[in-house]
Amino acid sequence: MPGDVATAVADRMVARRKEHKLSQAELAQKSGVSLGSLRRFEQHHEISLTGLIGIAFALGCENDFDALFSQPYYANIDDVIAARKRARKEI
Numbered sequence: 406m407p408g409d410v411a412t413a414v415a416d417r418m419v420a421r422r423k424e425h426k427l428s429q430a431e432l433a434q435k436s437g438v439s440l441g442s443l444r445r446f447e448q449h450h451e452i453s454l455t456g457l458i459g460i461a462f463a464l465g466c467e468n469d470f471d472a473l474f475s476q477p478y479y480a481n482i483d484d485v486i487a488a489r490k491r492a493r494k495e496i
Contacts, residue, residue, distance in 0.1 A: 411450035414457075419447055421464045436463035 422432050429447070433440040436459040438452075443460070446452035452460075461467045479485045 408450070415446055415450040418460060418464070421466060425464060432460065432463060436460045 422429070425432075427435070429443050430440055432438075433443045436443075436456075438456045438459050442452055442456050446456070446460075458467070458470070461469060477488060479488070
């Protein structure tokens, strides 16, 4: 569920913040995100995409976004077969 994903992301961010030995105020300053927004993210798991990206950069996790939406969508096995055929032609 979306709420579960948001909670997990926020929890992982808190863990990274603590690994970096940063207070909420320090991370807010370093990321350019307001302290209130950072606290709302940690407590209620709500933040803007821009804020989340700023935090990721501040914690050195910006490459974690590379996998987001990177996997192709296959509706059925025929889509998988067609994609494999296209890939073979490109080689």
